[in-house]
Amino acid sequence: MFFASADINVTFNDAHIRKRLAAPRSKGSTSSSEATVLYLFTSGDSISGQVLVSATSGSPVKYTEIRCDLIGRLTVEGDSKDIVDFLSMSKLLDSAGTVSEVKAFDYCFGSVDLPYESYSGITATVRYFLRVTMKRPYAFSVVEEQEFWVQNVTDESEVNTGIKMEVGIEDCLHLEFEYNKSKYHLTDVIIGKIYFLLVKIKVRRMELSVIRRETTGCGLNWYNDSETVAKFEIMDGPPVKGESIPVRLFLGALPLTPTYLHVCDKFSTRNFLNLVLIDEDDRRYYKQQEIHLWRRHL
C-alpha cells in the first residue's frame, strides 16, 4: 500500500494540429543533450487538454487533491539563482478521490496571456510548463510537469531606418558600412555593403558575425554574457581604397532569437552585427552594431 503510486500524463487537445519544434537547449543545461520536441503556443492561445492519472501497480491510489498549474518561469543563473514565476495560474481538477485504474480530467486555461517567449540563453531561461500535482494522504505528492514552447509574433515596427556609419582608425583604416535596415525579422536578409575609404593595413579577410548578448541583473549590478551565434565570411583577400564589398546574409539559416528587452526587469537579450577585419598578422579590427530582431512568423 505504501508503494502504491500513480503515473500522470498530460495531453493537449489540439496536439494533432499544433506545431512542434525542437527546443534549443542552453549550453549550461544538464538535461539530456538531445533536443526535446515541444508543442508550440503563442500568447492568447487557449491551453486545454486532459490529464490522465493511472495507477501504476494496479492497486487503487488515494488522493486528497489533483491540481493543474500553468507556470511561466524565468530563471537567471548567476552568483545566486534567481527564479521568478511571472505567470502562475491554477486549476483544481478534483478534490479527494481514488484512482483505481485510469482517470481522466479535463483542464482548460482560456486565452492565456503568455508575455514572454520561451528562451534558453546562457544564464537566463524562460520556460513554460503545466504542472499537475496529486496530493496524497500520508505520502509524497505525485508531480508531473509538461513543458511547452512559446513564441510570439511581433508587429513590424513602422520606423526601420538603415544603418550607415563611417568608422576607422586614423590614417590606417577607414570604412563605411551600410545595412539596409536596423530591424530584421528572423528570416530576413541583411543587405549591405562595406565601402573602403582608406586601407593602409594588409587586410586578409573580413567577416560578419551575429552576437547575442544577454544582460542580467538590474540597477548597478548587471552582467553581460555574449555568444557568437554565427560567423559569415564576406571578403577574402586585401581590398584597396574605393572597393565596395557586398553583404548578403540570410538570417533564416542562423539559430537566432529575437531581441528581448527587460524581461521581468531581470534580463535583456540583444543582437549585434559584428564586422570583423582580420589582417595578415591575425589582428582583428571590429565594429559592433546592434540590430533589432523580431519574429514575423511562428
Place this chain on the structure above:
Amino acid sequence: SNSIGNSEIRLGNTMENPRLTPEEEQEKFSQEAMNQVKGNAFQMKRSLDQNDLRDALRFCALMLGELRTSLLTPRVYYNLYLRVFDELQVLERYIADEVILRGANVQEIYEVVQYAGNVVPRLYLLITTGSVYIKSKAAPARDILKDLVEMCKGVQHPTRGLFLRSYLMRMAKDKLPDAGNEFDGVGGSVHDSIDFVLQNFTEMVRLWIRMEVKGNVRDRERREKERSELTMLIGACLKVLSDLKGVDRGLYGQNVLPRVLDIVVQCKDLLAQQYLMDCIIMAFPDEYHIATLPLFLEACMQLHGSANLEVIFTRLMDRLTNFATGWAEAKSSTDSSTEKDLRGMTELFSGYIGKACAERPRTTTCSMFVRMQAALLKMALRLHPAEPQRSAVANQCLSTVVEYCSSRALEPQALKDLTQFVLIPMEQYQSVVETSQLAKLAELLVILPFTIRREIALEFAQGVFRFGHRLESLDVVKWVFRLLAPVIQEEDGQPPFEQLYPSQAAFEEEQFLTSRLVHQMYSADLDALFKMFSFARKEFGRGGTSRIPHTLPPVVMVFLRLACQLHEASRGTDPSAAAPTTAPLKALNYAAETLQALREHAPEAVLKLFLQVALAAQRCQQEGQAYDAMTQAMLLYEERITDSRAQSQVLTLLIATTQSLASLSEGSYGPLCSNLTKYASNLLKKVEQCEAACMCSHLYWAEPHRSPDEVMNCLLSKSLKIVDGCMPAQHCNLFLWILNHLLYHFHAGNEKVTVKHINVLLEVIQSNINKGHGPDEDQPLDSAPAKMFFQNTIRYIQRRQQLQGPDSNVAVADAERWKGIAATLLPT
C-alpha cells in the same frame, strides 16, 4: 542548422620539411589539396546519387574550400581549379535536372547555397546555381548576371579573385543575352551582356594589377612571372565580347571599344596596358580594327608614359597587313567602307607614329621608330602593290626614316633594325631591279655606317641571285654597283680587314659573290651590254690588289663572250637587226687590257685567260689579237711560271691552245710552234721533255700546217733520243707513250709512220716487260701498270685489224694496213 559548413584553411607547415625545394613543396601542397578535392567530390557525388542536395552542397563547399589556399603558385592553383571545375559541372548538371526536369525551386537553391560560411566556396556555388537559374529563365538573365558579378567582389585576393571571375565568365559565356538568342528580350539585351562582361573585365584587370603592387622588391621577378601566367584569364573576357553576335562593327565602334579602351587607359599600369592592348588586337576581327583605327590609336597616345607603343603598333600593323593581303586576294567583298578605311590606314599610322615619337621622345628609341616604320612600309607596300603608288609610298616611308635618323645617334639595335628595314622593299618586290627605282633608298644608305652598308650590299647581291633576275640596263647596273661599293671597293675609314672578315676564305667567298654579278647582266643590245661590262670592269678595277684577282676574271670572260656575240652580229645573219656599233676587237682589247692589269697579281690565271682571249680572237677572226694573246701567254710562261710541275702542266695547255689556233697564218703559227718545241725541250725532267715532245708532234699535224716530217722528227728523233737519256726503269712507259702517239699518226694517215716503226717499238717494249725489271737489279720495276697499258694498246690494235665494214672500202683498206702490225697480247 542550415549552414553549409565553415571550413578553416588548412595551413601547410613549411618548417616540417625544411629540405624541400619550392617545386617539391608545391608538389606536396598540390597533392594534398588534390586529395581533399577528390575525397569531397566523391562524397558530393554520392550524396547526389542519394538525392540529398543539402549534403552534396556541404561536401561541395568543403571541396571548394581547397581553393581558399594561399600556398600554391598560380600555375599549380590553375590545375587545382581545373579539377574543381570538372566536379562543379557534375553539380550543375544535377541542379539543372532537378530544376528543369523535376521542377525544383531554383530560387530556393540559389538562396541555400548562399548559407555557406566562407566566401570563396559560396561564390563558386552561387555561380554554379546562377548558371542553372539563368537557364531555367525563372528570372531575367540580366538580373542574375548582375547579381553574380556584384557578389564576386567579395573575393579581393588577386589569384583567387581572378580564378573566380574566370569561372564566372566561363559559366556565363553561353548564357549571355545576345542578338537573337534564347535570352534576348525578357532576359535582357546584348547591351546588358556587354555591361556584364565589361564589369567583370574591369574587376579582373584591377585584381591583376594588384598582384604587382603588393609584395616586396626581392621577388619581383617571380611575381612578374606568376602574373604573366594569369594574363590569359583576362584576355578571355574580351574573347567573350568578340564572340557576341550582337557586337557588330557599329556597336563595337560606338560602345564596346571606347569602354574597353577607357578601362585600359584608366588602369594606368604599364604592363597591363601593353598586354591588354595586345589582347584587344587579338580578340576582335580585323575589319573592326580597320573601322575603329583612329579611336584605337588615339587611346594608345594616352597610355602610360613608358608604354612601348612600338610593340602595339607593329602588332596591329602586321595583323592588318595580313588582312589586307587576304582581302585584296579575295576581292569578292563589296564592302566599300573597308576599302576606304584600308586606303587611309597608311597615313593614319604614319601620323600616329610621328606623334608617338614627338610626344614620347624619351621612351621611343630610334630602334622602335625604325621597327614601326618597317611595319608601316610592309603594310603600305601590301596595300599598294601596283606602281606608281607603290614607289610613292615606299619613298615616303624611306624619306621619313632618313629625316628621322640623320639627326640622331643610332644605337646598335637601331642599326640592326635599319638593316631589316632597308631590305623590306626588296623582299616585298621580290626584285632588286625594281627596288633600285626607289630614289630615297640611296639617301638612306648614305647616312648608314660602313659595316651596315656592307651587310645590306651583300643581302642585295644575294637577292639578285635568289630572285634570279637579270640586270638589263646600265642604270640598274650603276645603281647596283653603287650599292655594292662597300664590298667592291676600299673606303676611307673602313674597319680593318680582320674585323670585317673572319678568314681569307670568307673574304674570297664574298668577292666571288659580287663578281658573279656580271653574269646577271643582260641586254639584247650588245652596245649597251658592252657599256655595262665596261662599267663593271671600271668599278671592279678600283677594288685594289686583294680584290681584282677574284673580281676581274669573270669580267674578262664576259668580254670574250661579248666579242664573239659581236662578231656573230656583225656577220649579219639577221639583216633586219641593226648591227651593233661596237667592234669585236674593242671587246677583245678590253679583255686583254684587263688582263694586263691583273698580270702581276695572278700570273698563272692570267696566262690561262690569255689563252681564252686567243681562242676568242680566233673565233672573231682577229689573227693579230690571237697572236698577241699567245705571245703574252708565252711571255708569262717564260717569266712567271717557274715551278717545273706547273711548267709542264701549263705547257700542255699552251700546246693544246696553239693547235686549236691552226687557222693562223704560217707566219704566226710557225714561231708559236717553234717556241713551244723549245719550251718542251727545256723542261726540267726528261720524262716531261719526252711527253711534251710527243705532244708537240701534233702541232705539225694540224691543217693547214701539216708536215709529216716534222711529226716524225718530234716523235722519233727527239722523243726516242730523250728516252735514251732516261733511267731504264722509265723506258717501258715512255716507249708505250711514244707508241701510242705513233699509232695516232698511223691512224691519221701519216705516211711517214710505218708498220715497221711500230713493230720495232712493240718488240722493244715486249722485251722490256719480259725482263720483268729494269737492268738495274736494285730497282725492281713495278710492271703491272705498264703491262696493263701495253695490253690495252694491243687490244686497240687488234680491234683496228678486225674492223671491217661490209660496205666500206676504206675500212677494209685501213684494216689491211693495220694487219701488218704484229700485235700479240702478253701471256697472262
